[in-house]
Amino acid sequence: MYRYDELDQAFVDQRVAEFRDQTRRFLAGQLSEDEFRPLRLRNGLYIQRHAPMLRIAIPYGLLSSRQLRKLAEVARRYDRGWGHFTTRQNLQLNWPELADVPDILEQLASVQMHAIQTSGNCVRNVTADHMAGIARDEVDDPRPYCEIIRQWATLHPEFTYLPRKFKIAVTGSPEDRAASEVHDIGLHLRRDARGDIGFQVLVGGGLGRQPIIGQVIREFLPLPDLLSYLEAILRVYNRHGRRDNLNKARIKILVKSLGAARFREQVEAEWHAARAGAPRLEAAEVDRVRSHFTPPAYEALADIEATAGRDAHFQAWYRYNTRPHRVAGYRAVFISLKAHGQNPGDMTSEQMAAVAALAERVSFGLIRATHNQNLLLADVRQIDLYEVWGELRRLGLAMPNIGTLTDMIACPGLDFCSLANAGTLGVAKQIQQRFDDLDYLYDLGEIEIKMSGCMNACGHHHVGHIGILGVDKHGEEWYQISLGGSVNGFTALGEVIGPSVPQDEVAATIERIVEVYRRATFCGGMRSSLTSGAILARRMPPTPTR
Amino acid sequence: MIVPLSELRTNSAAWREWRGRLGVRLAAADNVEDLADDIARYALVAVEFPNPSEGRGFSLGRLLRARLRFKGELRAVGAAVKQDKIFLLARCGFDSFELAAGENPAEALGALHRYDVAYQPAEPHPAIKRQRFSSIG
Numbered sequence: 001m002y003r004y005d006e007l008d009q010a011f012v013d014q015r016v017a018e019f020r021d022q023t024r025r026f027l028a029g030q031l032s033e034d035e036f037r038p039l040r041l042r043n044g045l046y047i048q049r050h051a052p053m054l055r056i057a058i059p060y061g062l063l064s065s066r067q068l069r070k071l072a073e074v075a076r077r078y079d080r081g082w083g084h085f086t087t088r089q090n091l092q093l094n095w096p097e098l099a100d101v102p103d104i105l106e107q108l109a110s111v112q113m114h115a116i117q118t119s120g121n122c123v124r125n126v127t128a129d130h131m132a133g134i135a136r137d138e139v140d141d142p143r144p145y146c147e148i149i150r151q152w153a154t155l156h157p158e159f160t161y162l163p164r165k166f167k168i169a170v171t172g173s174p175e176d177r178a179a180s181e182v183h184d185i186g187l188h189l190r191r192d193a194r195g196d197i198g199f200q201v202l203v204g205g206g207l208g209r210q211p212i213i214g215q216v217i218r219e220f221l222p223l224p225d226l227l228s229y230l231e232a233i234l235r236v237y238n239r240h241g242r243r244d245n246l247n248k249a250r251i252k253i254l255v256k257s258l259g260a261a262r263f264r265e266q267v268e269a270e271w272h273a274a275r276a277g278a279p280r281l282e283a284a285e286v287d288r289v290r291s292h293f294t295p296p297a298y299e300a301l302a303d304i305e306a307t308a309g310r311d312a313h314f315q316a317w318y319r320y321n322t323r324p325h326r327v328a329g330y331r332a333v334f335i336s337l338k339a340h341g342q343n344p345g346d347m348t349s350e351q352m353a354a355v356a357a358l359a360e361r362v363s364f365g366l367i368r369a370t371h372n373q374n375l376l377l378a379d380v381r382q383i384d385l386y387e388v389w390g391e392l393r394r395l396g397l398a399m400p401n402i403g404t405l406t407d408m409i410a411c412p413g414l415d416f417c418s419l420a421n422a423g424t425l426g427v428a429k430q431i432q433q434r435f436d437d438l439d440y441l442y443d444l445g446e447i448e449i450k451m452s453g454c455m456n457a458c459g460h461h462h463v464g465h466i467g468i469l470g471v472d473k474h475g476e477e478w479y480q481i482s483l484g485g486s487v488n489g490f491t492a493l494g495e496v497i498g499p500s501v502p503q504d505e506v507a508a509t510i511e512r513i514v515e516v517y518r519r520a521t522f523c524g525g526m527r528s529s530l531t532s533g534a535i536l537a538r539r540m541p542p543t544p545t546r
Numbered sequence: 547m548i549v550p551l552s553e554l555r556t557n558s559a560a561w562r563e564w565r566g567r568l569g570v571r572l573a574a575a576d577n578v579e580d581l582a583d584d585i586a587r588y589a590l591v592a593v594e595f596p597n598p599s600e601g602r603g604f605s606l607g608r609l610l611r612a613r614l615r616f617k618g619e620l621r622a623v624g625a626a627v628k629q630d631k632i633f634l635l636a637r638c639g640f641d642s643f644e645l646a647a648g649e650n651p652a653e654a655l656g657a658l659h660r661y662d663v664a665y666q667p668a669e670p671h672p673a674i675k676r677q678r679f680s681s682i683g
């Protein structure tokens with residue numbers, strides 16, 4: 001993984017010193033809340049329903065054991081002994097004290113971590129496919145480019161006060177595992193006829209109030225032009241994106257109002273005009289960053305029948321929670337943060353520390369956070385799988401439900417978020433209870449539920465096979481259900497299937513939906529079955545209302 | 547005299563007669579390209595930063611310096627010109643700051659040197675000792 005050089009370390013240290021000073025001035029009454037807000041947001045600090053929330057950046061989801069151990073320690077020392085992994089591969093602490101935050105950031109800086117630009121109207125953490133570097137269908141490893149973009153975006157002098165937040169995702173495989181088409185910019189690695197690396201560039205995707213799938217504005221952007229082209233896009237957006245209405249300020253609205261073709265023209269014109277002075281991405285710099293992502297020292301092993309003679313529990317876990325690896329003799333192992341009875345994405349300090357130690361033993365000391373709020377040990381020898389399973393089971397992290405209905409995404413909702421209409425976590429528990437029979441889950445196949453507590457769509461409900469959105473009806477929590485969204489492989493927005501349902505009927509309604517689905521003739525395949533929500537939506541009887 | 551861009555446009559003939567030093571004041575939404583033809587005429591360009599979230603002026607500064615080759619004084623003005631923005635403003639080419647009321651000038655001066663490293667190429671800033679990416683041309 002990437003290791004900081006002196007410049008990187010000096011930067012985060014100076015950033016901590018700056019924030020320490022800003023916090024001191026705020027606490028001394030020299031900065032008003034209005035003045036402090038944009039400063040603390042750009043350092044990951046929200047003020048939530050109960051307390052501050054600190055969102056720590058995990059660039060493109062990659063962590064070392066040392067870093068995860070530090071996160072465990074920080075959560076134990078400054079919080080309540082647990083953290084929450086988000087859909088953008090970050091970690092949130094829900095109860096830190098404001099006055100402690102500079103110390104927390106200093107602790108993070110000591111292991112080459114930070115919380116810079118994890119919120120606020122600026123370029124956010126750059127995300128990537130969690131299978132980067134090990135996927136069999138990969139054009140190239142996206143992570144070096146994510147790291148380059150991370151550095152370029154960090155305290156960018158021109159683009160730190162954008163109209164709205166700005167999210168970039170990079171993928172290297174045809175199968176989009178990073179939801180790149182619903183990002184402000186999605187970059188898809190490609191090779192041209194000569195074999196040179198470049199990117200297909202999508203702009204203007206996003207969820208929220210107005211979900212839109214990103215549009216291609218360039219089929220092939222050569223790698224050396226990556227940063228200058230990003231600057232051109234950001235400059236057009238910074239100057240012309242709407243600032244009068246927060247709900248219309250994302251780049252997707254600008255792209256939509258201009259049309260992709262005109263937006264593209266403006267970007268290309270800006271790009272050509274700005275060439276002198278724009279950042280150059282030199283081959284030596286690319287090589288320097290790439291050298292941090294060389295494959296680990298794999299042993300020469302053969303694939304084995306890992307499940308032969310093993311018990312049914314292990315077999316189920318193997319089938320659902322592990323994935324094929326590019327290298328023979330290895331597999332990727334999901335650490336399920338979706339055990340029934342716990343909040344999706346939550347992890348205790350003890351679990352973090354234990355996983356850090358496990359990764360050191362069996363997966364080169366590296367851990368990945370996934371877009372689906374799980375963790376991944378990317379490089380596990382197949383001969384170690386049984387032992388790894390045993391250890392994860394002991395830790396409560398081996399729930400064999402990856403890709404099933406209870407591997408759901410849920411935003412923190414009413415329990416933590418001050419914008420929420422609805423208690424998503426309670427609904428998640430309700431669903432876990434109702435679908436507690438694993439055989440039934442397996443029978444249903446691959447179904448993704450994604451749930452958001454309000455229109456901001458942090459839980460990506462629009463792109464869930466089943467999407468659940470909390471709405472407020474005269475002070476009561478109701479839930480709107482949509483079907484047919486998709487984000488893995490291809491991107492589609494779900495359709496709302498009927499009037500919303502009250503809180504205590506969500507799980508029952510989901511059960512009715514999946515029963516129809518299960519009985520329907522087209523449910524033979526897994527993903528193909530829900531290919532079009534419209535198909536399912538049209539076949540659904542009306543949802544009961546009360 | 548520092549005159550808003552809109553005034554220069556409406557009374558352009560009158561301002562052509564003006565023999566004193568001329569400055570132009572840009573609102574965040576103004577088109578800096580409008581100054582391209584006679585940029586050398588201005589001794590000063592002032593750019594407004596009226597509220598904490600306003601960020602267009604950063605782009606205006608860079609365009610004035612890099613594209614229009616403006617060599618005069620580039621001044622950040624408005625209620626949001628505060629110490630926590632000064633380092634970024636300097637990197638976007640601003641070399642003059644009309645601090646908002648209540649700002650402590652000594653602290654603002656210190657904030658200019660808050661970082662001695664940067665990643666992106668931008669306008670030269672003496673505080674920066676190391677920078678990651680170079681620029682084209």
Ligand code: SF4
Pocket residue numbers: 411412413414417418419420421452453454455456457458459
């Ligand atoms: S979707 Fe709404 S409720 Fe959920 S975390 Fe985002 S803002 Fe909060």
